[in-house]
Each structure stands twice: as C-alpha cells, then as structure tokens.
Amino acid sequence: MRAVLIVVLYLILATSSYKTYDGYKMIKVTIGSEKDFLMILDLESKNLLTIFAESRSGHVDVLIEPQHAAQCKEFFKSKGLSYEVMADDVGVEVAKEKRRLLRKSSVATGEFSYDTYHRYDVISDRLAALAAKHQTVAEIVDLGTSYEGRTIKAIRMTANISSDESDDKPMVWLDGGSHAREWVSPATMMYIIDSILGEQETDKSDKMGELLAKFQIVVAPCINPDGYEFSYEEDRFWRKNRQPSGCKNNKLNWYGGCFSKLCYGVDNNRNWSVDWGRTGVSTDPCSEIFPGRAPFDQPNTKAVKDYLEPLKDKLKLFVTYHSYSEYFLTPLGYTEDLPADHEHHTKVGEAVVRAIAARHGVHYVPMRAAEMYPCSGDSADWAYEGLGVGDSYTIELRPDWDSWKVGFELPEDQIRPTAEENVDGLLALIENIKYSRENNNGTED
Ligand SMILES: [Zn+2]
Structure with missing residues (x-):
C-alpha cells in the first residue's frame, strides 16, 4: 500500500x-x-x-x-x-x-512525526487533535482565512481554559511560517506545542505546568499556509504569500491585463504598520520583498493584527520564528537607533542563547535586528512599537552559515534538535521577560 x-x-x-x-x-x-x-x-x-x-x-x-x-x-x-x-x-x-520527503511523507506513514516536514493539512489536523485531546488546557483559535481559502489556525493553551479568569492571564504569542520556504519554523512550533501539552518527553515537563498556570500561550504554527503549500508543491524556495501582487513593471495592456506577466505574493514580514514601506523593501510586485500596497492589506498579517490588537494589554511576549542563520534578534529592525529597552533586550538575548547552547552546543548569536539587515514593516517592530510589547523578538533557527549546501533545506534529522533547543530557549526567554522579572518576588533585577 x-x-x-x-x-x-x-x-x-x-x-x-x-x-x-x-x-x-x-x-x-x-x-x-x-x-x-x-x-x-x-x-x-x-x-x-x-x-x-x-x-x-x-x-x-x-x-x-x-x-x-x-x-x-x-x-x-x-x-x-x-x-x-x-x-x-x-x-x-x-x-x-x-525524494526523502516522499519516502517519509505522513501520507505514506499515516502519522505525525518529527523526522519529516508535514503538509499544512496535516499540521492543521494535528492541532485540532491536540485541542480535542487536551480540552481542559487547549482550544483552537481561527485567526482568519488565507487568500486561497485556508484557515489560519492557532492553538491557545492555559490551565482551566474554560474559566473566565484564564482570559485575564498574561499572554505569550509565538508564530511561525511567515515565510513559506522556512519549513523548520512550523515544525519547531508544533514541537513547542507538543512539549507544553506534555506530548513530548522533556526534562522540563514540570516547568510546563507552571507555564500553563501563569500564562495563556497562543501559538500559530504557520501563518502563511498558501505560501507553505506552494513551496512544497511548486517552488521549494517560495518566500511570500500567494495573493496576486500586480503586473511586472506595472505595465497594463489595452484591456487592463498585465503587459508581461502577473506576479504573486507579498512579503508577510514587510506588511506590518511600523515604518511600513521605507527600507529593505521593493515597490516591484514581483520582488521577494514587496511589502504590499498598504500595511495589513494581506489576510495573513491582518488575521494576526485583528486577534492581537484587542489583547495588547495582556500580551507580554511576542516571538516570530524564521530561518535561517541562528540569530536571536531584538528590536528594532527598521532603524539603528537603540530602543528604550535595549539594555533589557541584551540581557534577555544573552540568557536565551545560553539556554539554547546548553542543549546541543549550538551557539545562536544575539543582536539587534537592524544590525543584520534594516527593514521596515516587520512583525516584531509592530509588536514592540505598535502594540507596546516590551519583549518582542525574532528568532532565526538552524542552520548556521556553513553547515549545509542550501540553508532552507535543513535536513529532517535536524528538526528535533532545533526544536528541543528552542523549547529550552523559550523557557529561558519567558523567565527573563519584563513581566516575569517584575512578578518574581515583586522585584526587578
Ligand atoms: Zn523569514
């Protein structure tokens, strides 16, 4: 069979x-x-x-x-x-x-695992199954619908989830899959969810109970499902979403069609409102870094914004996971100016990369996002300046620069170690955010 x-x-x-x-x-x-x-x-x-x-x-x-x-x-x-x-x-x-993916596909094996990359439907079904199995601590959140009609899903996890008091807990937001080809990001998100819900054996299991008691944690494993599927089915290195973005060189023919060709996709990580459209972007709709025609004109970014904006007072940590190059990026991305929380961000970064390295000896590098490559309209800057979330970060997952021929094609046997070190990194991160520092023994160090 x-x-x-x-x-x-x-x-x-x-x-x-x-x-x-x-x-x-x-x-x-x-x-x-x-x-x-x-x-x-x-x-x-x-x-x-x-x-x-x-x-x-x-x-x-x-x-x-x-x-x-x-x-x-x-x-x-x-x-x-x-x-x-x-x-x-x-x-x-x-x-x-x-060839490797076809051999290990969940279509072939019939199960969810961390030794291969899964299609969006499989990820989505797995989320639903987890929420059904862990009803007292987990529920599905439908954030919105992608251009091609896929539901952009998140899972919300907290102790006594049906109680009113759970809505008032401080919130942690994690998202993955903003860029289609960065497959290890959704995979890592799924492993983090599994670990929080006790589906994975981890030496940090006791910490997960504490986490669920204190926080509501919302994880959206793949906020760009159309792009993700396209990168599997048609173009392995597709980055953007799949909404038609305009004509090449904006040339229209006599009946209003494209003179040369129609281009697709907006860069989901250039479409947020802070400093939108100014630097590290292109006005060419065919470009990899086309930011859209206005902030939040894309269903992917709008879905996240519409969910988080009303909850901004509860939101204490925002993290978006990308690949690759092993960086822990702190605000800001659009300017070299230091943010007010720079000193705090530096301490957090040091703690997180130390925790990540302690797992498998892989040394992520902490730095301000603009030091890597300044760009406008990214999601972490929006959370930091637009929503006022003091702890707002971007993580670039494995591999590093030298290990593999093509960085986005992280071999499947690297999924589990990447995810494991990022479970540890996340726990260190949550321990060090402003909210935790201020609420531990009532003092901030
Ligand atoms: Zn990315």
Whole structure:
C-alpha cells in the first residue's frame, strides 16, 4: 500500500509544474562592510540573484540562475569579494530532498512525526487533535482565512481554559511560517506545542505546568499556509504569500491585463504598520520583498493584527520564528537607533542563547535586528512599537552559515534538535521577560 502511495505521489510530481532549479548556484559571498552588502542588494534589485540569508558584517548567501552565474562571479571578483560555491547545481539538492520527503511523507506513514516536514493539512489536523485531546488546557483559535481559502489556525493553551479568569492571564504569542520556504519554523512550533501539552518527553515537563498556570500561550504554527503549500508543491524556495501582487513593471495592456506577466505574493514580514514601506523593501510586485500596497492589506498579517490588537494589554511576549542563520534578534529592525529597552533586550538575548547552547552546543548569536539587515514593516517592530510589547523578538533557527549546501533545506534529522533547543530557549526567554522579572518576588533585577 505504501509503495503504491509513493508511486502515486511521484506521478503527481511528474505532471505538476514543479520548479526544478536545475543548474542554479548557491554561493556564499564574504563581505566586509555595509557597502559590500549594498552592492549585492543592488544585484538583487536587478534580478541577477536572490539573497537567501544575510549578515552585513560577514556573509551573504545568494541563489543565482545559471544564465547569470558567470556575470555575478565576474562582478564579485572585480569588487574583490571572495565567494564559495556551496551548491553548483541546486536542482540536485532539491530533487534529493523531494525524494526523502516522499519516502517519509505522513501520507505514506499515516502519522505525525518529527523526522519529516508535514503538509499544512496535516499540521492543521494535528492541532485540532491536540485541542480535542487536551480540552481542559487547549482550544483552537481561527485567526482568519488565507487568500486561497485556508484557515489560519492557532492553538491557545492555559490551565482551566474554560474559566473566565484564564482570559485575564498574561499572554505569550509565538508564530511561525511567515515565510513559506522556512519549513523548520512550523515544525519547531508544533514541537513547542507538543512539549507544553506534555506530548513530548522533556526534562522540563514540570516547568510546563507552571507555564500553563501563569500564562495563556497562543501559538500559530504557520501563518502563511498558501505560501507553505506552494513551496512544497511548486517552488521549494517560495518566500511570500500567494495573493496576486500586480503586473511586472506595472505595465497594463489595452484591456487592463498585465503587459508581461502577473506576479504573486507579498512579503508577510514587510506588511506590518511600523515604518511600513521605507527600507529593505521593493515597490516591484514581483520582488521577494514587496511589502504590499498598504500595511495589513494581506489576510495573513491582518488575521494576526485583528486577534492581537484587542489583547495588547495582556500580551507580554511576542516571538516570530524564521530561518535561517541562528540569530536571536531584538528590536528594532527598521532603524539603528537603540530602543528604550535595549539594555533589557541584551540581557534577555544573552540568557536565551545560553539556554539554547546548553542543549546541543549550538551557539545562536544575539543582536539587534537592524544590525543584520534594516527593514521596515516587520512583525516584531509592530509588536514592540505598535502594540507596546516590551519583549518582542525574532528568532532565526538552524542552520548556521556553513553547515549545509542550501540553508532552507535543513535536513529532517535536524528538526528535533532545533526544536528541543528552542523549547529550552523559550523557557529561558519567558523567565527573563519584563513581566516575569517584575512578578518574581515583586522585584526587578
Ligand atoms: Zn523569514
């Protein structure tokens, strides 16, 4: 039966418009200054490459189409930038991953596990099953509907969930899957939910009971379900959502259609209202960093905003999980100016990365988000400045810069350790937020 299912899946793939990435190059460029970074950003704006991960003081990982490879390499050489080819044919890596996923697909095994990445329906069903099993402490929250009609779901967890008093508890918000291709993010969210509900064996089980007693924890594992599914079915490195975003170069033909082609997708992490549309964005609707036409004009961001805004006085911690590069990012993202809570954020960052490293020895780097790459309209800045949540962070999960050929394709055997270290990181984070410090023995250290 399982063999038949795998054959069927292969046939579906063979007949779909799956993007193969044959001949694409994955290149790591070493940069020494902001000027170097801006040069690479300029190449991206000319559609000569796509930036996958960046750090202004270290490296930039770029994906290059075969026809632009020679030109880009020549450019790097002429500017004195050294580079390393991580994958000479990204198509080979994509095909390898696809074969592994088909072998381990939950369609084939019929179960939810952490040794593979799951489709959105499977994630969604798992959330519903967990809420049904743990009725006294968990319930599903329907946040809204995506452009393609999928329900954007969260799970709310707290002790005595049906009591009125549970609504008044301080709230922790965690979300994942804002960017479609960052698959380890929804997987990590699911593991965190499992750990809180006692579905995973963890040496921190006693802490979970305390957590549920003190807080209401709301986790939205995948706030961009259309993009996530598209990245599985058609384009492994799709980043944005799937709402039509406009015509290439805004050229319309005589009947109002696109002159060349219709582009899709808005960057969900550029569509929030704080400093919207100013830096680290592109007005080209085909761009990876198109921020939409107005803040919250996308169903994904609007769903989260509509849920959290009325609860902002209760919200004590906001964390959004991305990949990759192993960073703990503190506010602000849109400006180099230090926020009022900078000193507090620095202490929190140190505590979190210490806890993460204690699990498997992996050292995440704490820094202000703008130090990595300034950008406007991201969700953590919105929570910090728009909602006034003093503890608002972005975590970039595994891998680091050097471990894998293509960073978004984190091998499935890395899901569990990534998730485990982030359960520990989250517990350290909650212990160190302003709310916890102020409410532990009534003193703040
Ligand atoms: Zn991301």
